[in-house]
Amino acid sequence: MTSVMPTYGRVDISFEVGKGSYLFTSDGDRYLDFTSGIAVTGLGHAHPHLVKTLTEQARQLWHTSNLYVIPEQERLADRLCANSFAELVFFCNSGAEAMEGVIKTARKYQSHVGKPDRYRIIVFSGAFHGRTLATISASDSPKGQEGFGPMTEGFDRVPFGDAEAVRAAVTSETAAILVEPVQGESGIFPSENGFLRELRKIADSEGLLLLFDEVQCGVGRTGDLFGHTASGVKPDVMGLAKGLGGGFPIGAVMATNRSAAGMGPGTHGCTFGGNPIAAACANAVLDILLADGFLDQISVSGHQLRIAVDEVAADFPSILVSVRSKGLMIGMKCGPSNIELVDELRRQKVLTVPAGDNVVRFLPPLNIEKKQINEAQDALAKACKELA
Numbered sequence: 001m002t003s004v005m006p007t008y009g010r011v012d013i014s015f016e017v018g019k020g021s022y023l024f025t026s027d028g029d030r031y032l033d034f035t036s037g038i039a040v041t042g043l044g045h046a047h048p049h050l051v052k053t054l055t056e057q058a059r060q061l062w063h064t065s066n067l068y069v070i071p072e073q074e075r076l077a078d079r080l081c082a083n084s085f086a087e088l089v090f091f092c093n094s095g096a097e098a099m100e101g102v103i104k105t106a107r108k109y110q111s112h113v114g115k116p117d118r119y120r121i122i123v124f125s126g127a128f129h130g131r132t133l134a135t136i137s138a139s140d141s142p143k144g145q146e147g148f149g150p151m152t153e154g155f156d157r158v159p160f161g162d163a164e165a166v167r168a169a170v171t172s173e174t175a176a177i178l179v180e181p182v183q184g185e186s187g188i189f190p191s192e193n194g195f196l197r198e199l200r201k202i203a204d205s206e207g208l209l210l211l212f213d214e215v216q217c218g219v220g221r222t223g224d225l226f227g228h229t230a231s232g233v234k235p236d237v238m239g240l241a242k243g244l245g246g247g248f249p250i251g252a253v254m255a256t257n258r259s260a261a262g263m264g265p266g267t268h269g270c271t272f273g274g275n276p277i278a279a280a281c282a283n284a285v286l287d288i289l290l291a292d293g294f295l296d297q298i299s300v301s302g303h304q305l306r307i308a309v310d311e312v313a314a315d316f317p318s319i320l321v322s323v324r325s326k327g328l329m330i331g332m333k334c335g336p337s338n339i340e341l342v343d344e345l346r347r348q349k350v351l352t353v354p355a356g357d358n359v360v361r362f363l364p365p366l367n368i369e370k371k372q373i374n375e376a377q378d379a380l381a382k383a384c385k386e387l388a
């Protein structure tokens with residue numbers, strides 16, 4: 001009997017050691033990790049640069065709180081801004097906290113510019129934004145909401161991808177539009193570039209802020225530094241987390257000066273947010289992500305993995321019904337239950353993540369090599385054969 005609250009449907013397996021793209025059990029069984037801890041360990045396990053940074057920082061200083069200036073945090077904020085639309089960054093510890101900060105920043109902006117009645121946020125079908133009270137209210141998950149009511153007021157849901165529905169939903173109380181450039185939990189649904197452009201137009205013409213949730217699709221996952229980069233559309237405020245610390249917990253709210261104008265001293269805070277260890281780890285992740293050619297290599301690997309998956313899908317069309325992807329976020333819609341495929345892949349020693357829409361996700365490390373792509377393809381073909 002475990003004393004851990006049973007909120008997870010866990011698989012009864014645990015790992016002792018991680019190295020690169022692989023996880024090892026105490027029995028020495030080796031698994032190819034195509035979960036990356038749900039898009040977190042983007043550089044694989046025990047990356048030498050991350051291990052070195054973390055251990056050096058651990059000897060130096062762990063935590064001082066945000067009572068004082070944290071140089072590593074300043075440097076991280078500068079680098080995130082230099083490589084994005086943002087001019088200011090707030091640090092926290094998780095994706096849900098980042099999205100809380102995004103929502104609060106949007107409400108505060110409207111209040112700051114003299115429109116306190118504008119507090120409602122347009123959100124989408126299939127959305128996932130986290131597990132706090134506000135973020136379950138923003139998410140489209142009846143199971144995540146059930147029994148936790150009343151929900152936080154002020155979220156208006158419209159169909160994902162439908163710009164006309166957004167336009168129709170705007171009222172004098174609307175503050176912002178919140179969207180994932182690639183929906184992850186609902187089953188890997190990339191936003192069309194044209195849809196994001198329309199959202200930007202609506203936000204600009206109606207005096208709304210455009211908010212992006214890049215907790216899953218940000219930090220290199222799509223082959224660009226951010227999931228929205230290729231669209232050319234810039235948000236006003238954006239949340240990051242998962243991959244940002246390479247496995248060390250850290251989240252970020254990135255914003256323009258204009259949209260964060262109300263976020264002065266005392267308005268928001270987080271005890272652990274951006275502490276020296278977390279900020280050092282995220283800086284180490286950026287060292288690698290921003291190095292020449294690294295992001296290009298993600299696109300190449302994403303393309304290779306997509307072709308590999310498409311080949312298997314062509315051989316087993318009743319098992320892999322359709323495939324959607326952007327960079328190294330790959331979703332395979334299954335004929336049988338997605339859990340059956342996840343279980344069979346695990347028997348073939350490949351770890352994957354289920355998602356909505358009966359999808360199995362491949363979220364491999366961003367630095368995978370052709371060898372691991374081939375290994376995953378073989379395992380996928382074997383698993384499909386087992387299930388066929």
Ligand SMILES: *Cc1c(COP(=O)(O)O)cnc(C)c1O
Pocket residue numbers: 094095096097099128129130131180184185213214215216217241242
């Ligand atoms: C995982 C996720 C979150 C929540 O992140 P946590 O760190 O689990 O709180 C929010 N938004 C998206 C898009 C996510 O994928």
